[in-house]
Structure formats: C-alpha cells, structure tokens
Amino acid sequence: MQTIIRLEHISKVYGSGNTEVWALHDVSLTVNAGEYCAIMGPSGSGKSTAMNIIGCLDRPTEGSYYLDGMDVARLGDNELAQIRNRKIGFVFQQFHLLPQLSAIENVMLPMIYAGIPHKERQERAAEALTRVGLANRLNNRPNQLSGGQQQRVAIARAIVNRPVLLLADEPTGALDSHTTQEVLDIFRELNASGITVVMVTHEPEVARQTKRIVWFRDGQVIHDHLAPTNLGQMTLVPS
Amino acid sequence: MNLGESLNMAVKTLTANKLRSALTMLGIIIGNASVITMVGVGQGAQRYASEQFESLGPNVLFIIPGSEEARNRTIDLPRTLTLEDAQAIASQVPTVTGVAPQLQTQQRIVYRNRNTNALVLGTTPEFTVVRDFAVERGRFFSALDVQRANRVVALGSDLAKSLFGSQDPLGQEIRIKNISFQVIGVMEPKGAFLGNNQDDVAYIPITTMSSRITGNTSPYGTEVSFISVMARDEASINAAQFQIRNLLRLRHKVTDVDDFAVRSQKDALEIVGNVTNALTLMLAAIAGISLFVGGIGIMNIMLVSVRERTQEIGLRKAIGASQQDILVQFMIEAVILAAIGGIVGTAIGIGGVTLVSAVTPLKAGVSPTAVALAVCVSGGIGLFFGVVPARQAAKLDPIVALRSA
Ligand SMILES: Nc1ncnc2c1ncn2[C@@H]1O[C@H](COP(=O)(O)OP(=O)(O)O)[C@@H](O)[C@H]1O
Ligand SMILES: [Mg+2]
Secondary structure, eight states, X not given: OOEEEXXXXXEEEESOGGGOEEEEEEEEEEEXXXXXXXXXXXXXXXXXXXXXXXXXXXXXXXXXXXETTEEOTTOOHHHHHHHHHHHEEEXXXXXXOOTTSOHHHHHHHHHHHHTOOHHHHHHHHHHHHHHTTOGGGTTOOGGGSOHHHHHHHHHHHHHTTOOSEEEEESTTTTSOHHHHHHXXXXXXXXXXXXOEEEXXXXXXXXXXXXXXXEEEETTEEEEEEEOOSSGGGOOSSOO | OOHHHHXXXXXXXXXXXXXXXXXXXXXXXXXXXXXXXXXXXXXXXXXXXXXXXXXXXXXXXXXXXXXXXXXXXOSSOOOOOBHHHHHHHHHHOTTEEEEEEEEEEEEEEEETTEEEEEEEEEEOTTHHHHTTOOEEEEOOOOHHHHHHTOOEEEEOHHHHHHHHTTSOXXXXXXXXXXXXXXXXXXXXXXXXXXXXXXXXXXXXXXXXIIIXXXXXOBTTBSBOSEEEEEESSGGGHHHHHHHHHHHHHHHTTOSSSOSEXXXXXXXXXHXXXXXXHHHHHHHHHXXXXXXXXXXXXXXXHHHHHHHHTHHHHHHHHHTTOOHHHHHHHHHHHHHHHHHHHHHHHHHHHHHHHHHHHHHSXXXXXXXXXXXXXXXXXXXXXXXXXXXXXXXXXXXOOHHHHHHOO
C-alpha cells in the first residue's frame, strides 16, 4: 500500500536554553493512502505542531518526513509552498475565508497560485462547491453564509487542487452538532473517493467516525488504534 | 501567478475598502496636482514674459540707468541717464536708426469734469518706430514739437475713451498736472506690456515732460527713465551694443563700474528665463516634497494593512502562495494606489492650469514632460514606499500569521 505520510523520529523544539519547549519528541507515524485518521490528545500535547509539520507549514528540528514518497523536511520555502498548493488541502477551525471574496472566488484562490487558467478555475471551483452542497451559494460573500456553510466553502477550497492529503485542525471546533455532522459526512465522502484525511479533534463523537485514532501526550504518540465502528464501544481514554 | 491575476486581486482588495484607498491616495493626488499646476504656471509665466520681449522685435536695445549692484539692491534707480545721452547716441552711433528716450510719471489728467490717473510718458517721435506703435487718428508729435517743448499729447486708446467717451478728442484741451495740452492724436490699441496697459498712457514730447512736469531732477542734465534704441538690423545688434557702451562710458567718465547697462532682447529673454527657471524649480521642489509626504502616507497605510491582514497572508501562504507572490501582491497594491493618485492628481493639476490660464494673462500650459514625470514618479514612489510593507508581509511565518486572531 502507498504511504502518504511517513514521520521518522520527528522532534520539534521551540525556543532555546531555559525556555526550550519540546513540542514534539521523537514522533514516528505512518499514514497510508486512503486512511481517515483522527488525532486526539490534551491541549498542548503537540497535535497542531505535528499537523503543521505534516502540512509543510513548518520544518522539524530533528527527524525526517516523507510526504507521498518525497523527502520534504529540508526543502526551501518556495518548494514547500508549491507542495502545500498541489498536494495538501487545509481546513481550519476559523475557516479563514477572505471576506472580500465570494464563495467561488475563495475556492478559486489555490488554483490562482497553481497557475490554472481562469475558465478552468471557474469550472473546477463550481464543481468543488457543488460537491460540498453549495451549488446555489457560489456568489455569496462569507458573511452571507452560516458557519457550517463557510466551513464547507473552506473544504471546497481545500480539495479544489485535488490534493492527496486533507488536513483539518479542529474543523468542527466552531460548529454546532448538526453542522458538525454535515462536515463529517463530507469528509467521509471525500475519504471514500480516495483522499487521505487527517483531522485533529477534541470531540470523541467526531473521532469515532474516523477509521483510526492517534493519541498524543507531551509531544509523543502514546496510543494508535483503529476506531471502533460500533459507536457505543469505544474507550475514550486510553490506558 | 501572473501579473494580470495580481492586478485583479489588488483591485479587489483596494475596492473592498474604497474610503481608505481614496484617503491613502490623497497625499499623492495633492502632490501631483501641485506639481502639474506649479510647473505649468511657472512655465506660463516664462512664456508670457518671453512673448512680451519677443514682441519688441529682435533689433531693440534698452539702456537702463544704475550699476548692476544698484539695480539689484533698490528699485529707486540712480538718475544717471539723460536726454543728452540719448541725443549723443542718435548722432554718434552709426548702427542705430532710432533712439527713444523715455521719462514717465503717474499724473492726474483732467478733461472738463472728467478726470483720471494715468501714466504720462515723455519721449521722442522715434518712439513709434522703435516700439512699433502706430497712430490711429491725428498724428504723433514731431521733432519740432520736441524741439519747442510744445504742449501736445497723443492719447492711448483706453485713456481717450475714458476721458472723451464717444466724443472726438482731436483738437480738445486736456490738463495734465494742471497744465493744458492739446490732443493731436489717438494711438492704435497696443495691449499690455509686462502687465502695464500701454493704452492707458498719455504720450508727450520729452522736453515738455522735463521742463513742465518732472522738472530737472538729475544733476547730469535732463533725466530719462530709460532709452529704447533700434539697431539698423539684427546683425548690428552686437556692434550697436558695443558702441553705445563705449560712448556712454566716455560721457559718464566711467573708470571702474558702469553706471548703466545696455540690454538686447536676447539679454532680456535670458534674464526672464533665469528668473522663471528658478521660480519653477522652487515650485517643483515644494511639490516634490508633498509627493514624498504622499509616499510616506502610502507606506504608513500599507504597514497598517499588512498588520490587519496577517491572517489573510497566513492563509494565502498555507494554500500555496510563495513569498514572491505575497511580495508582488502588496507591491502592486501600493503601486496602484500611487499611480491612480498620480493620474487623478494630474487631472486636477490640468484643471488648475486651465483655470489659471483662463483668469490670468499667464499662458500656463501642461507640459507632457511634467505629466509623464509626475505619473512615473508617483508609480516609483509606490514601488519605493511599498517595498518595506510588502517585504514584511512576504516574510510572515504562516503558522504565526494563521494563529493571530
Ligand atoms: N511558536 C511556538 N513557540 C513556543 N512554543 C510553542 C509554539 N507553538 C507551540 N508551542 C508549544 O508547544 C506545545 C505543543 O503545542 P501545540 O502543538 O499547539 O499543542 P496542541 O495543538 O496539541 O494543543 C505547547 O506546549 C505549546 O505551548
Ligand atoms: Mg492545537
């Protein structure tokens, strides 16, 4: 099976001397193509740091990282920008839509940086918005959309460049339970269509709907198991 | 990302915040408007003065009293030029065909119950030739009138109108400084020279002027204000200038510094050019400073904008914008602000110049160089002052930028 993420002995140190913080400490983790993975753990346990490294927004202090077979730990800023653009889609807790742009214009943004011609951009953006159920909201500004709709626009933006990997850091943190379920349904569908999904979450009900759960604590992976398909049986706190 | 996309994006951002964009441009707008207007007015002043001197014809020389130093220091010139000097030039300088000494004062002029204040100019018959000034009705005074110091007067067209209205002035008696003069002619309209209306003037024989009106005010003889001289042709200008200077040096017993100057039309044009160039330069410098201040305004707002849009920058980087993409985006915003400010300012400046030429005799013009310069300089200012904010934006760490709430 093809490996999408391979973290090998990754450490991330912030600051130096007395103020040194080991946000990640010798983390090794492999995620294969087609997986749907939740990352859980207490606040400050290094989940976001790991996501940033996986998402090529940050470089590890130590260790190597292979993304889709490519060694990316030592790449320069421009190459990382290109990898983020082509291979990775991000979904954030606060959506991060640009308020002055309409839904379709927001979704077109990543394709502008990919150099895709205007016409194709429009077609693909409309397609992506249709996929998340917003075909009738193409020209609405973010402030004309509900939180759930905004997050769906953000998902459309994340998938429009056809990434191999979708990264979501607490994507449902700002949503109510109903819209949370809408977003999770979309994630499951995207995963079913072949995109690898990695999602940080605090909510057990959210993690339960993935295929695999990785637990972080104090910058280390302490538990890594398949998610129970049966909703009632999951042990929420690992041993 | 190509330039068209960047432009499009910048326009979107700038129009999303129209008021701020407009206010940001204001400095550049004012700067450009003042550059265009001031340079236009400066050049208009130059053109006006030049045309006036050119209208005198290339053969004319002026002899003015006073040393260089005295002329620079005071407007009350020493009375070193005399009627006798003028007569000597007429009789002894071969390259000269006409000599018109001039002596002038402002006087009260009365015809019956009407009276007015006007310039009274004493001169010789050659005046009409040297200054290319024709009589419309009647005649100008003759050499005999000068010789006898006759009380005769030729009126400028405006002065004739204000004293006589529709009545025929010829043969009438008017009083200048309470001395009666007979009107023998009315001049053709001539217009203004350097702001002085030549049609609101009474022309009388210079001898009458000095004996009856001004009196002998110079210790050297009959004082004159200055002397206009007509050289035989354009080729003899230099010779005439040289000969007159030598003659006057002899007559004035000059040993060291000349107490007079002989100026050609070319000299006058040069002086006008120097004065107005300095003026234009000064105006342009003031305007340049306001452009610079406008640039600082753009930088200031762009810095604020980078801070405000930190999250946007982080997001753009997360979805694949390179440092260069961000740099270009912010640079283009700055350049667009500056360039549009430049264009609007230039348009206002053109309006200002048009207004000035409509209400003043200055033929102010918009020089294409000034327009091109102003717009280019504005764009350049946008580039220059956009660099710092744009670099700041490009260097932002996407993680930090995304986290800032
Ligand atoms: N930029 C940073 N500078 C210093 N310390 C940081 C920075 N980012 C994260 N940390 C620290 O690293 C640890 C892990 O943080 P994070 O990955 O954000 O945790 P989580 O997302 O699991 O809550 C925390 O102790 C946090 O304070
Ligand atoms: Mg976190």
